Amino acid sequence: MNRRSREADESVERATTWTSHQLGYLFPRAPYYPWMQWDELYATGFAQIDQQHQTIFKSVGDLRRAIESDDGAAAYAQALAFLDRYSRDHFGLEERCMAKHRCPAAQVNKAQHEAMTQLLAEHRRLHTAHGYDNHDAHILVNALEHWLHNHICRVDRQLRHCVADGTI
Numbered sequence: 700m701n702r703r704s705r706e707a708d709e710s711v712e713r714a715t716t717w718t719s720h721q722l723g724y725l726f727p728r729a730p731y732y733p734w735m736q737w738d739e740l741y742a743t744g745f746a747q748i749d750q751q752h753q754t755i756f757k758s759v760g761d762l763r764r765a766i767e768s769d770d771g772a773a774a775y776a777q778a779l780a781f782l783d784r785y786s787r788d789h790f791g792l793e794e795r796c797m798a799k800h801r802c803p804a805a806q807v808n809k810a811q812h813e814a815m816t817q818l819l820a821e822h823r824r825l826h827t828a829h830g831y832d833n834h835d836a837h838i839l840v841n842a843l844e845h846w847l848h849n850h851i852c853r854v855d856r857q858l859r860h861c862v863a864d865g866t867i
């Protein structure tokens with residue numbers, strides 16, 4: 700394994716290790732989620748948050764398709780910039796919502812958001828330093844798919860229990 704691949708693997712390792720420590724369960728290495736498909740399974744009870752999750756799913760799904768075709772380089776740079784910006788907005792909104800409704804998952808939510816923000820920043824740094832690499836892109840997309848599924852099911856979805864009328 701060359702140096703850049705090792706750096707990309709290590710960035711996922713750091714983020715997931717920290718996340719599993721916060722949650723207290725073993726967070727396995729990223730498996731392969733074929734495509735990001737929205738399902739009611741992921742609903743939190745807050746329409747705006749669910750819409751944002753759908754936008755993120757679409758972005759990651761489009762990115763998966765792009766890196767498995769010849770358009771990977773351009774799509775990857777755009778997707779990294781979009782996800783970095785959009786996820787910060789989304790994380791901020793969701794953290795304010797959890798704080799307001801005193802959701803018991805608020806602290807874990809914030810810690811996992813920080814881990815994902817670090818992972819995205821690390822991959823932006825790798826991309827800036829070395830340019831596009833299809834292996835790095837697959838590592839990030841695998842990690843995003845795995846993280847989104849687990850994070851929404853185990854953390855974001857706890858909002859269901861603190862909402863009466865669905866207003867943030």
Ligand SMILES: [Fe+2]
Binds near residue numbers: 850855
């Ligand atoms: Fe979250």
Ligand SMILES: [Fe+2]
Binds near residue numbers: 752789851855
């Ligand atoms: Fe979320």
